[in-house]
Amino acid sequence: MIDFKYHVVSLISVFLAIALGIIIGTTALNGAITDNLNSQVKTLTNDKRDLEARVSSSAIQIQQNSAFDAAVAPTLVKDVLADQSFITITAGDSVTAEQRDAIIKMTQAAGAKNTGSISLSDSYSDPKSASTLMNYATSDLPAGVTVAQSSNTGTVVGSLIANMIVTPKDGSPAQPGASITAVLSGLGGLGVLKLDSTDISPAQNIVIVTSGKATDEAKKRNATLLALASELDKKGAAVVIAGDLDSAASSGLIGAAKTDASIASRISTVDNSNFASGQISVVWALAAEANGKSGQYGAAKDAQPIPPTPK
Known part of the structure; x- marks a missing residue:
């Protein structure tokens, strides 16, 4: 006949193994997710900076074009x-x-x-x-x-x-x-x-x-x-x-x-x-x-x- 203490120890061992597996697995998964999120944030940051540069460039071009239009306007009208x-x-x-x-x-x-x-x-x-x-x-x-x-x-x-x-x-x-x-x-x-x-x-x-x-x-x-x-x-x-x-x-x-x-x-x-x-x-x-x-x-x-x- 199996001792009751044996059952308790066995159950505790199983739960400890499961908990340890979850911890180890989560740590590994979190690392992959974190790396992926960091990569996405970096990409989005670069995209934002690129868009800001393009908007700034467009604003400069519009300003220059407007200045040109104003300069040639008297001749055109x-x-x-x-x-x-x-x-x-x-x-x-x-x-x-x-x-x-x-x-x-x-x-x-x-x-x-x-x-x-x-x-x-x-x-x-x-x-x-x-x-x-x-x-x-x-x-x-x-x-x-x-x-x-x-x-x-x-x-x-x-x-x-x-x-x-x-x-x-x-x-x-x-x-x-x-x-x-x-x-x-x-x-x-x-x-x-x-x-x-x-x-x-x-x-x-x-x-x-x-x-x-x-x-x-x-x-x-x-x-x-x-x-x-x-x-x-x-x-x-x-x-x-x-x-x-x-x-x-x-x-x-x-x-x-x-x-x-x-x-x-x-x-x-x-x-x-x-x-x-x-x-x-x-x-x-x-x-x-x-x-x-x-x-x-x-x-x-x-x-x-x-x-x-x-x-």
Whole structure:
């Protein structure tokens, strides 16, 4: 008969052997895993450093290219818009004066005269402002001032602004300065726009400057701004919407303009106007618009790199 103590000793020996095997095996396995992880970390670290170097190199190249574009810009735009006039309209509070002024400077270098600058606040495109704007645009206007017959606030107010700031192509006289001042000052009193220049005179070319994506009510806000662009075009202006790459996204104004066939066929867009090359494109696009050619230009995948070369 086997002694009970023998069983105990045997079981203890088995468990010790198992424990020792686990310890030895785990130690060997841990070593292999640790070596593999260290190798992966080293590879990822090298990849990260390589990417950082490539990004830095790309940034330097972009800076150099931008400097070159700025240097050759005066030659590329010289006299393209000679003896013409233009007005800039910034659409929304996110547009900076720096972005607008760079476009003004480039368009002036093309020979055009800046006859005014207007800033539309976010309130202009806010659906909550619609009834107030409609009431203003359909009552108490100066004598001789008319608006489009529509139930759409963007169309009605857009036609009012277009009648004030666009030089008529049909030979009819422009609105008198007193009417222009009265109408735009009235809109200013509603908090939807402000005049960035002391005087506003009608112009042949209009650049609507935008930036980024609409944060709320994007579809309705973009529709209101595109209605303005459409009314400016109908009045006879060459219209270009200029913005950055973010504004070419689906919720941005340029993105909305591209997907609206009636707008895309009549109004040009430039989605890289925050660079000198894009500012050149704004000028060239205005020249093409005057010849009845509209297009979508810039850095977005669905855009042409540059507008047609002015002749």
